[in-house]
Amino acid sequence: KNKEKEVDFDAVVVGAGFGGLYAVHKLSNELGLTVRAYDNGSDVGGTWYWNRYPGALSDTESYIYRYSFDKDLLKEWKWKANYLTQPEILEYLGHVADRFDLRRSYQFNTKVTRTVFNEETNYWEVTTDKGETVTAKFIVTGLGLLSATNVPNFKGRETFQGEQYHTARWPRAGVDLKGKRVGVIGTGSTGVQVIISIAPEVEHLTVFQRTPQYSVPVGKHPQCEAELAEIKDHYDEIWKQVKSSSVAFGFEESTVPAVSVSKEEQERVFEEAWNKGGGFRYMFGTFSDIATNPEANEAAAEFIRKKISQIVKDPETARKLTPTGLYAKRPLCDNGYYETFNRDNVSLVSVKENPIIEITPKGVRTTDGEHELDVLIYATGFDAVDGNYTKIDIRGRDGITMREKWADGPTGYLGMMNTNFPNLFMILGPNGPFTNLPPSIETQVEWISDTVKHMVENDVSTIEPKQEAEEEWVTICQTISDQTLFSKGESWIFGANIPGKKNSVMFYLGGLGNYRKALDELGFKGFIFNRVGASVE
Numbered sequence: 001k002n003k004e005k006e007v008d009f010d011a012v013v014v015g016a017g018f019g020g021l022y023a024v025h026k027l028s029n030e031l032g033l034t035v036r037a038y039d040n041g042s043d044v045g046g047t048w049y050w051n052r053y054p055g056a057l058s059d060t061e062s063y064i065y066r067y068s069f070d071k072d073l074l075k076e077w078k079w080k081a082n083y084l085t086q087p088e089i090l091e092y093l094g095h096v097a098d099r100f101d102l103r104r105s106y107q108f109n110t111k112v113t114r115t116v117f118n119e120e121t122n123y124w125e126v127t128t129d130k131g132e133t134v135t136a137k138f139i140v141t142g143l144g145l146l147s148a149t150n151v152p153n154f155k156g157r158e159t160f161q162g163e164q165y166h167t168a169r170w171p172r173a174g175v176d177l178k179g180k181r182v183g184v185i186g187t188g189s190t191g192v193q194v195i196i197s198i199a200p201e202v203e204h205l206t207v208f209q210r211t212p213q214y215s216v217p218v219g220k221h222p223q224c225e226a227e228l229a230e231i232k233d234h235y236d237e238i239w240k241q242v243k244s245s246s247v248a249f250g251f252e253e254s255t256v257p258a259v260s261v262s263k264e265e266q267e268r269v270f271e272e273a274w275n276k277g278g279g280f281r282y283m284f285g286t287f288s289d290i291a292t293n294p295e296a297n298e299a300a301a302e303f304i305r306k307k308i309s310q311i312v313k314d315p316e317t318a319r320k321l322t323p324t325g326l327y328a329k330r331p332l333c334d335n336g337y338y339e340t341f342n343r344d345n346v347s348l349v350s351v352k353e354n355p356i357i358e359i360t361p362k363g364v365r366t367t368d369g370e371h372e373l374d375v376l377i378y379a380t381g382f383d384a385v386d387g388n389y390t391k392i393d394i395r396g397r398d399g400i401t402m403r404e405k406w407a408d409g410p411t412g413y414l415g416m417m418n419t420n421f422p423n424l425f426m427i428l429g430p431n432g433p434f435t436n437l438p439p440s441i442e443t444q445v446e447w448i449s450d451t452v453k454h455m456v457e458n459d460v461s462t463i464e465p466k467q468e469a470e471e472e473w474v475t476i477c478q479t480i481s482d483q484t485l486f487s488k489g490e491s492w493i494f495g496a497n498i499p500g501k502k503n504s505v506m507f508y509l510g511g512l513g514n515y516r517k518a519l520d521e522l523g524f525k526g527f528i529f530n531r532v533g534a535s536v537e
């Protein structure tokens with residue numbers, strides 16, 4: 001019996017965000033493979049389908065928060081300002097889906113629950129929550145880096161009689177907050193955006209802050225036709241620079257250490273970046289050592305602290321808002337965050353000083369009393385990187401499960417593959433680049449589709465990384481991470497935000513340019529290929 005004929009699809013793709021959509025385009029439209037794709041949302045968009053909370057905005061600038069692969073698309077698509085709102089990104093991804101006819105491959109409202117590698121056939125068996133199982137030679141997962149929501153298990157959460165929402169599960173119809181008493185738990189990138197956006201319309205806003213944040217202005221401004229034309233004329237150079245840079249945010253990373261210049265020069269450079277806007281620009285475009293040298297880090301942090309003291313009028317609120325630790329998380333930027341606390345209808349509760357005891361039917365009880373609320377918003381982030389993977393029962397060779405393999409923290413060779421899990425390609429899997437993400441997503445999807453093409457053309461049945469290659473890559477990620485201060489700052493980047501999650505190195509912090517170089521230089525060296533009945537290294 002010819003097993004080849006039994007397979008349902010050449011490839012299954014999971015996810016309809018930037019990653020999954022591009023994977024479907026490459027595999028289906030370019031390679032001509034049969035593809036079945038799934039997303040548990042009812043349409044495309046991924047992050048931008050789910051995160052409909054008020055104020056949701058990209059913190060990558062508009063001109064590079066998009067695909068680079070299609071020149072006509074780059075030329076035709078327009079935007080209003082130098083940052084994109086959630087509806088604008090959703091519209092863009094919807095357009096991409098239409099333009100390349102991607103929806104035809106998708107089954108929406110469908111969650112993949114189990115995938116098992118069959119060693120007899122070399123096919124993946126993919127099972128969904130609709131009870132269907134299909135087989136495929138390849139599986140490409142674009143499950144999202146920041147997608148599995150984290151809702152802290154506060155006592156009494158289910159007793160709350162008002163409305164409660166996680167920001168990444170915001171109702172499509174919106175929520176009427178006018179005249180309501182609203183609480184926001186969490187002051188990460190999301191919390192900051194939602195706080196600024198809703199403060200003017202709610203009756204009262206109570207912000208529950210655990211760790212104070214360093215944030216700089218985003219610098220949002222309209223972009224006129226002439227500016228767009230200028231950008232569009234230079235896209236070739238722009239993408240070349242972005243893809244060879246480190247954080248891929250469109251500016252040149254500084255090569256000047258802060259510790260090599262005078263205090264006055266530091267201030268001048270920080271002030272300039274503050275006025276220009278952008279969190280990554282402030283952290284990486286000002287000086288070269290902010291993420292690595294404690295002294296430089298403190299200079300950047302101190303500049304922000306001074307700004308907080310100048311902006312926030314009430315000294316007690318300013319004190320609570322002022323961070324004291326390292327400036328070593330994904331750098332925030334905002335549209336008037338600290339200013340919002342000067343409003344009469346906004347109050348700040350430090351839950352470090354006054355911890356949340358429980359959620360009550362009426363609101364949130366902290367050690368200093370009960371805060372009565374009509375709506376409670378969880379801006380408490382995500383179980384990042386592996387959160388959606390561990391929800392799926394993924395079984396590779398010898399019945400090994402991904403959950404077991406990742407028990408001490410998730411790993412991935414080049415951020416895309418795992419030993420014992422042949423032909424399973426992850427987009428933004430563990431140990432991938434930490435950057436403005438669309439160019440990293442494109443880099444990985446292109447590598448994946450080139451690899452699949454190579455396999456199809458050469459009759460290769462399976463590919464998987466050698467154990468030692470995978471270990472070496474993880475060591476490289478660890479070594480680079482040890483050189484940065486990020487490993488000492490507690491955040492989702494290392495899994496520190498999820499109670500009980502093992503702290504581990506989940507990213508390659510060497511930058512996109514170096515990552516692309518590594519992909520080129522390594523080629524297929526670290527992989528084992530199998531043809532039917534034979535192993536070829």
Ligand code: FAD
Nearest residue numbers: 015017018019039040046047058059060111112143144437
């Ligand atoms: P996602 O867009 O997250 O898509 C994954 C999809 O897979 C989701 O729809 C999910 O529901 C689906 N899925 C997961 N598991 C399953 C399953 N088992 N079965 C079926 N479907 C499944 N990045 C930047 O570079 N710049 C920014 O400015 C920026 N801003 C952000 C703002 C917010 C509020 C958030 C949350 C993230 C932001 N990010 C930003 C990161 C953003 O997630 C990425 O830029 C990008 O959108 C990720 O695309 P993706 O396709 O990899 O994943």
Ligand code: NA7
Nearest residue numbers: 146152186187188189190191210211330379380381382492
């Ligand atoms: P983040 O950055 O993980 O922020 C989550 C926030 O929620 C942060 O302030 C947390 O405080 C707070 N949090 C989490 N759990 C609790 C509990 N149990 N009690 C009180 N406060 C809590 O998520 P975001 O959605 O803002 O941003 C994630 C990324 O998405 C961001 O980098 C962008 O790329 C988009 P903590 O700081 O942990 O003390």
